[in-house]
Amino acid sequence: MNAGSPSSPAFIVPGGEKCGTTSLYRYLRAHPGCYVPTKDTYLFNRDAVRRLPGFRGRIYTEAEYRALFGRVSGERAPVSGEVASSYLYTHRESAPTIRDLVGDVRILILLRNPVDRAYSNYMHYVRDMNELRTFEDAVEQELSGGADAIPWNRHYIAMGYYADPVRTYLEHFSRVRVELFEDMIQRFDPWIAGVYEWLGLDSAFRPPDVAALNRSGVPVNRWIQKVFFKPSPWKLKLKDLIIRAGLPEDTVSGCIERLRSRNLRPVRMSEAMRRRLCRVYREDVGVLEHLTGRDLSHWLEADQRKATE
Template sequence: MQGTDTARNPLRSSAPQWAKESGRKVSVTLGRLTASRRLLPSFLVIGGQRCGTTALHRALIAHPVVAGPVLHKGINYFDLGYHHGPAWYRGHFQLRATARRRAAAAQLPLAGGASATPEPQAMESSGYYLYHPLALPRIRHDLPDVRLIVMLRDPVERAYSAYKHAVARGFETEPTFEGALELEESRLAGEEERLRTDPRYVSHSHRHHAYLTRGRYAEQLRRLYDGFDPGQVLVVASEDFSTRPEPVFAGILDFLGLPAWRPASFERYNARPGRPLPESLRRRLDDHFAPYDEELGQLLGQPPVWRRPPVSA
């Protein structure tokens, strides 16, 4: 069964909610029963939230050798659903035989011109894996050799985009972005510790209201590098993927060991319209993130894209 997103299955997107729920239950039950015949991810897109992960996910699952989850872009196993167990997780992915047939039909050459069919690779994407305090240790335990892709974006733009997204989805009731920023500290107080001590606890505010905290990328990357070899991690700037998609995507395929290929086009997804961010607030947020961006630059070995001076024509 091929499919991950409604863009690939218009019948699913138009189906009534009860039918979607019934189909989801059947798929999960069948997946669990056939878990040993299904793929496990060899790479994950782990965040950050509102940093272009959907666009990258869509481009990657279009690759003939890449198999995404059957139902959704993200399974949220390592953050929200870990108590379901490994068979439940594996049951969300494609049958190995199905993925192999798709890869063989594409007839993509391997590196060096070899003619053998490349082995399919499974993946999923979750914008919460990078930020949830238990996700990375769980990934390391269950998938120690997995490759991890992190997408980062100007944290000011990311924060405002996250707010607009939360409002549109009904996750945010505060009518102004500034008001939501003022509430953030109190909303998140004690939530990370509770997540650490109660593995089944789900924090609405930790997931949806961390506008500033999620943009402190250096803290999250340090936690990532503490658990994984840097060679397993690729950091991609959302701005680079937006402006130079072909070479950036080619570099991602090379990192993953996938045959060279490109989609017909690179699209943007989930953009949220809204009023421009007031310039005074933008400057204040830019100052807030400056020391965190400096730490990030030290980790990356160069300033992040949004802190580099513009290139003269």
Template sequence: MNLRNAFIAGAAKSGTTTLYYLLEQHPEVAVPAVKEPNYFSNIDNNEDPVKAGTGPGDDSTVWTRSQQEYHNLYRPSDKHTVKLDASVSYLYSTTAAEQIATYDPDSRIIIVLRNPTERAFSHYKHLLRDGRETEPFEEALALEQSRIDKGWEFSWHLTAMGMYSQQIQRYLDHFDAEQLHIITLKDIKNDLPDVISDITDFLGLSPFEYDLERQERNASGVARSWILSRMVNWVLGYKATINKIIPPKLSHKALQLFRSFNIKKGNLEISEDTRRELATTFKEDINKTESLIGRSLKGWLND
């Protein structure tokens, strides 16, 4: 079918899950059997940092191996006009922008940015939630490069994923600026009705009354049971197959229900020293990102 292709390309832990499940409500949007097919970051990517990894729980990530497999994840009908893919690996991937442009040069790309210090810490807590991380945050940061060298997947690239300027530039190299819609997590938190209305217009969808209270969030926390979390990670590796039998909404609800029982918030905060060090690490890239998107991000250095 002649559907417009739309991608929520990332960044991970920046509000992409909220946007995906709101857009899923729209009757003109076709969604896949899995939220993140990770197809376009999985084509000829030997040098790409986004690929199957060898770290704890890395086997839970779904990797779509062929275009036919990718198309089979969708069940579009006559009412659908947009095909949505929310694989957050696409922003960090060094090859996905080019692959998407080759697949459909008229694609629409949504990019959501977040204070990179907060994004790194949120992703760290995500790994804790899933029973994959066992080290304190500062130690995880110190181990990042060695984990990358060992071939652990992109979820462990806590600071590298927050260097947004090159990631955005790759999309500007392959798409017109009008095909990119760049917002921040703060936009989502401060004015969600306007954000989702603007995205609806950007994707060429009909006006729609979304249920803004029915949101899904990819919550982070500390796992009560490491063993149960790892069991869920193992199951997640088969979610593309499972969701061909069980509707994705039901399997997602079941997963969220389990996590609500298995997660405790914990007393997790970034120390002021670590926050200052990360702000220094990200400062130059934040300035470059500001220039690319034409928007002040100075608050990220002061939050």
């Protein structure tokens, strides 16, 4: 498969988890010059995905992947790509597999303050009623060596160690761009213009909806959350049927997101835990600063107010 051919992507967004990949996916799909057929095919971390209990990836073969991207129509195919939320954490499997199958594509990595990312990841599972531990207990179990007993997609702390994954992608690809979730939120217009331009898209275009997606929080009404929003196979099938009936995927997802957000209550991490995690990530953030050439000292602010300004 040749990078940028009609049957392969020109770019991959490897994540990370809870770093804004769902929002970026929507912004790219909205661009008339960009083709992003789906989110998270899992082709490039099939081995890791198979180890998740009860989890099935969407795409298993190179032929399926070719067919997915081969649906681009017209004499000149638009810029195409895949947005994933897990290829960063599974970098040891994903980076070389991407390079082998689709070549030296552009790699756009989204990162977020690892302290905030860990808590958001935890709250994501609380939102979906799939996490019963307190955040403190979850952190303690992982830091005390109990991560092997937990599925990798709930490695809340480990997923925030970005230095090794970024280094791996830099070693395998010649065009790697690292962007920050905080820049997406705080200065959206110049941020998205820069992303579009780097991908070879018209940078003057602005997506119609810049609302944050895939929010986390504690359900206000657990019955409503369980019946209407807790993920399940039949709900995914119902969503797919609605989309197949002709309603655009982005419209369906946006409606679900708005309704679900009304039943969520944000809860802050304790200041003591924030200070602890700042210490946990200090060394890794220092290495990441060296790799990216960016000042990331604001990530290690123990004061939540300063860290999120």
